Amino acid sequence: MSDATAATATPDREDAPRSLWRDVWDQFRMHRGAMVGLFVLSTLLIFVLIGPFIWTAEPIRVNPNTAEMFRSRNLPPSWSNPFGTDQVGRDIMARLMLGGKVSLAVGFVAMSVAVFLGTLIGLLSGYFRRLDGALMRLTDLFLSLPLLPLILVLTFLYGPRLKEMFGPNLGTFFILIIAIGLTSWMHVARIVRGQVLAVKEREFVLAARSIGTPARRIITRHILPNVLAPVMVAGALGVANAIITESVVSFLGQGFQSDFSTWGSMLNSAYYNQTYPMQMVWPGLAISLTVLSVNYVGDGLRDALDPRIRGR
Amino acid sequence: MKLRTALMGAVAALGLAPAAFAERGADGHVNVLYWQAPSILNPYLSSGTKDVETASLVLEGLAGFDEKGVVIPRLAESVPTVENGGISEDLTQITWKLKPGLLWSDGTPVTSADAKFTWEYCTHPEGGCAQAARYEGITSIDTPDDLTVVITFSGPKPNPYQAFVGGTSPILQAAQFANCLGAAASTCSEQNFKPIGTGPFVVKDFKVNDVVELEANPNYRDPAKPAFATMTVKGGGDAQAAARAVLETGEFDYAWNTQINPEMQAQMSAGGKGVLLNGFGTLVERIEMNMTDPSPSLPEGERSTTKHPHPFLTDLNVRKALSMAIDRQVLVDIGYGAAGRATCNLVPAPEMFASPNTDCLTQDIEGARALLEESGWVDSDGDGVREKDGMKLKVLYQTSVNPVRQDFQAIIKSFWNDIGVEVELKQVDASVFFGGDAGSPDTFQKFYADVEMYANNFDGTDPEPYLGQYLCNKIPAPENQWQGENVNRFCDPAYDELWLELSKTSEMEKRAEIAIRLNEMLTKDSYVIVPLVDRGRLSAASNTLGGVVLNTWDTELWNAQDWFRIK
Numbered sequence: 001m002s003d004a005t006a007a008t009a010t011p012d013r014e015d016a017p018r019s020l021w022r023d024v025w026d027q028f029r030m031h032r033g034a035m036v037g038l039f040v041l042s043t044l045l046i047f048v049l050i051g052p053f054i055w056t057a058e059p060i061r062v063n064p065n066t067a068e069m070f071r072s073r074n075l076p077p078s079w080s081n082p083f084g085t086d087q088v089g090r091d092i093m094a095r096l097m098l099g100g101k102v103s104l105a106v107g108f109v110a111m112s113v114a115v116f117l118g119t120l121i122g123l124l125s126g127y128f129r130r131l132d133g134a135l136m137r138l139t140d141l142f143l144s145l146p147l148l149p150l151i152l153v154l155t156f157l158y159g160p161r162l163k164e165m166f167g168p169n170l171g172t173f174f175i176l177i178i179a180i181g182l183t184s185w186m187h188v189a190r191i192v193r194g195q196v197l198a199v200k201e202r203e204f205v206l207a208a209r210s211i212g213t214p215a216r217r218i219i220t221r222h223i224l225p226n227v228l229a230p231v232m233v234a235g236a237l238g239v240a241n242a243i244i245t246e247s248v249v250s251f252l253g254q255g256f257q258s259d260f261s262t263w264g265s266m267l268n269s270a271y272y273n274q275t276y277p278m279q280m281v282w283p284g285l286a287i288s289l290t291v292l293s294v295n296y297v298g299d300g301l302r303d304a305l306d307p308r309i310r311g312r
Numbered sequence: 313m314k315l316r317t318a319l320m321g322a323v324a325a326l327g328l329a330p331a332a333f334a335e336r337g338a339d340g341h342v343n344v345l346y347w348q349a350p351s352i353l354n355p356y357l358s359s360g361t362k363d364v365e366t367a368s369l370v371l372e373g374l375a376g377f378d379e380k381g382v383v384i385p386r387l388a389e390s391v392p393t394v395e396n397g398g399i400s401e402d403l404t405q406i407t408w409k410l411k412p413g414l415l416w417s418d419g420t421p422v423t424s425a426d427a428k429f430t431w432e433y434c435t436h437p438e439g440g441c442a443q444a445a446r447y448e449g450i451t452s453i454d455t456p457d458d459l460t461v462v463i464t465f466s467g468p469k470p471n472p473y474q475a476f477v478g479g480t481s482p483i484l485q486a487a488q489f490a491n492c493l494g495a496a497a498s499t500c501s502e503q504n505f506k507p508i509g510t511g512p513f514v515v516k517d518f519k520v521n522d523v524v525e526l527e528a529n530p531n532y533r534d535p536a537k538p539a540f541a542t543m544t545v546k547g548g549g550d551a552q553a554a555a556r557a558v559l560e561t562g563e564f565d566y567a568w569n570t571q572i573n574p575e576m577q578a579q580m581s582a583g584g585k586g587v588l589l590n591g592f593g594t595l596v597e598r599i600e601m602n603m604t605d606p607s608p609s610l611p612e613g614e615r616s617t618t619k620h621p622h623p624f625l626t627d628l629n630v631r632k633a634l635s636m637a638i639d640r641q642v643l644v645d646i647g648y649g650a651a652g653r654a655t656c657n658l659v660p661a662p663e664m665f666a667s668p669n670t671d672c673l674t675q676d677i678e679g680a681r682a683l684l685e686e687s688g689w690v691d692s693d694g695d696g697v698r699e700k701d702g703m704k705l706k707v708l709y710q711t712s713v714n715p716v717r718q719d720f721q722a723i724i725k726s727f728w729n730d731i732g733v734e735v736e737l738k739q740v741d742a743s744v745f746f747g748g749d750a751g752s753p754d755t756f757q758k759f760y761a762d763v764e765m766y767a768n769n770f771d772g773t774d775p776e777p778y779l780g781q782y783l784c785n786k787i788p789a790p791e792n793q794w795q796g797e798n799v800n801r802f803c804d805p806a807y808d809e810l811w812l813e814l815s816k817t818s819e820m821e822k823r824a825e826i827a828i829r830l831n832e833m834l835t836k837d838s839y840v841i842v843p844l845v846d847r848g849r850l851s852a853a854s855n856t857l858g859g860v861v862l863n864t865w866d867t868e869l870w871n872a873q874d875w876f877r878i879k
Contacts, residue, residue: 061726062723066642069726073646257736259722272573274576
């Protein structure tokens with residue numbers, strides 16, 4: 001008893017109680033790459049979210065005054081157009097902002113869909129032995145599908161209906177999210193299943209089961225928190241993948257309306273205007289920076305969420 | 313050393329100079345680039361331009377077309393007409409006379425039997441002849457003597473210059489192809505890869521889909537031609553690389569179909585090694601208006617059919633306003649440069665068939681707005697979009713996936729927004745859009761959109777079949793598996809009647825007059841078709857290659873026998 005009071009009276013390091021997320025953040029801050037990644041990603045987010053309120057150039061409409069439009073085509077970077085203008089005289093910075101909003105939104109939302117699906121399927125198949133075979137074969141089936149053609153077919157078949165329901169741009173947004181989400185959950189599912197299989201055999205799960213905790217609660221209270229780390233990492237990497245997939249689909253002309261901008265469609269139109277390679281550099285740079293920083297953030301998260309690494 | 317080189321150069325120049333004018337093969341070697349490589353040298357087994365044009369160096373017809381679309385004799389002595397008695401009064405028979413003394417490249421004489429054999433070869437029921445259309449309507453070919461070919465048609469043929477005219481229907485040597493009739497046609501690889509011909513060149517070596525090596529035909533009818541002893545036709549790469557090879561690096565003397573954007577045209581021409589040649593045919597980029605309602609709320613099978621007229625595009629003022637709002641010259645400058653010119657005509661050429669109409673060439677935004685006001689389309693709720701009776705002026709504008717077309721969409725959208733029309737853009741993969749699959753909702757024939765943009769042209773120099781596409785009975789509908797060409801669902805009895813008159817008229821001036829009238833009925837009278845850009849062919853030739861004349865009516869290599877080296 002006196003030992004215990006002595007121990008609480010003289011805490012080792014800090015006075016305030018520490019939460020899990022505080023520890024995670026402290027560890028995350030140690031990872032320099034992750035911090036740089038987070039900084040770049042936040043800058044990009046501010047750029048695309050707040051930027052359009054400050055930089056009000058028209059991203060989609062072409063100037064109907066043809067003489068003016070003609071003079072403003074393919075301009076190099078200047079004060080009035082920091083990133084120059086494109087082949088029909090639209091400001092590239094404004095287009096990058098709009099495109100970034102779309103690309104990032106597609107990336108994050110599609111990733112969320114994929115992580116949700118993957119976690120669900122992984123948990124079910126890892127925890128319930130009877131479902132395991134069927135769900136894992138389904139995962140194998142999806143893994144063996146050629147994804148890009150599948151996405152193209154999905155957008156082709158269901159795109160028109162969604163576009164009718166939600167209007168051309170929102171409809172395309174939904175179909176892209178659904179198509180990308182439906183085709184990228186498999187890795188998450190496999191990772192989660194593996195983790196669940198391991199965690200399931202641990203003593204605390206056994207203990208929970210022995211006092212009659214229902215499966216639903218074991219999963220949500222004991223297993224899910226323990227598999228969260230790899231899920232978050234897979235999710236972060238998934239964002240990068242989704243952004244690239246969106247770019248590919250836009251590049252192939254199956255994405256949004258042709259005058260709407262996304263980073264992928266900007267790359268596409270710049271590709272045919274090779275006399276001005278800078279037009280290709282900007283969206284390319286934006287995609288690479290996003291993907292790279294998201295990867296680093298994912299890397300940092302993995303380290304930070306792993307209690308075995310966190311202590312060191 | 314320098315002096316010696318200079319002296320040797322002078323001697324060489326002296327020695328070569330006089331030879332350049334007279335002698336066959338005096339100018340050495342010429343390199344031609346067809347970036348789509350030829351895969352066969354028998355135009356009857358391929359409709360690919362690359363194959364037909366390469367083969368035209370070796371195989372020739374009785375006649376061909378010059379750069380103005382005029383028929384010129386090749387193997388024939390002269391071009392038969394009604395006036396010189398070569399064509400019968402009732403237009404059912406045409407008589408060709410071969411030049412006397414013609415030899416195949418193997419030294420055997422060319423006879424009328426070869427022509428008759430070629431007809432039999434292409435019309436054989438078991439052989440899939442790619443050029444069968446050129447022999448349509450022929451009931452018999454007679455050869456009263458070795459130099460006379462008499463073609464009899466099943467009915468009056470106002471335009472009989474089809475069979476044996478142009479690079480797509482040359483004469484084959486009967487002796488060489490005798491065993492290649494019908495189903496055996498495609499198995500005759502020796503014949504199909506190395507045909508014996510009468511043209512300026514002979515195939516020496518042919519690597520399929522890669523390179524054709526040719527040498528001057530020793531039996532060519534003009535002893536002074538061709539000026540080049542050997543020729544290489546190389547394949548591979550793309551239009552851009554091809555243009556670069558001629559204009560910037562000078563590796564090749566001639567490159568076919570170098571369609572590149574205007575910026576690159578300017579940049580590469582500055583290389584100074586060659587020039588871009590343009591020639592204008594009948595290819596017109598246009599916007600087609602849908603006269604029927606494509607609304608998705610209609611049941612499948614009734615969308616875009618004549619059962620439901622379009623809610624606002626049936627209003628002439630709306631169509632005219634949409635056309636008036638477009639600045640065509642800007643489209644040309646941005647999309648095609650030297651390879652295009654603004655046009656108001658569906659039939660821009662040949663010259664005699666082209667309407668002089670240039671009304672549409674000046675953009676008139678104010679006029680377009682006034683027209684819409686006049687029809688009762690006003691922006692009453694201030695959202696920038698005009699409406700009438702609760703219906704908004706909103707169009708769905710579709711085209712195929714293509715960077716130039718997407719730029720056009722963006723620009724035209726801005727013009728139309730400017731006059732108060734809301735525009736939704738849609739782009740469809742080209743293989744689907746032009747695929748003609750009746751099961752797909754996105755084909756240009758089904759036209760589930762208000763307006764659509766694409767390019768089309770007609771084969772040869774006679775627009776009659778082309779104008780015939782806009783008859784009432786050519787409307788695509790579920791009943792004909794959406795296979796008609798009248799994608800606008802345009803139907804005007806007066807048009808049908810006039811076209812029927814055209815098909816019965818043989819006198820050229822009269823035909824031209826009617827064709828111009830028909831063209832105007834579709835364009836400046838009704839604005840059902842809104843032509844934008846007359847798209848030409850663009851090829852590149854080296855500054856050292858002389859005698860090149862770009863021809864859009866026949867093969868581009870039509871006058872390779874006249875090419876020479878500029879020294």
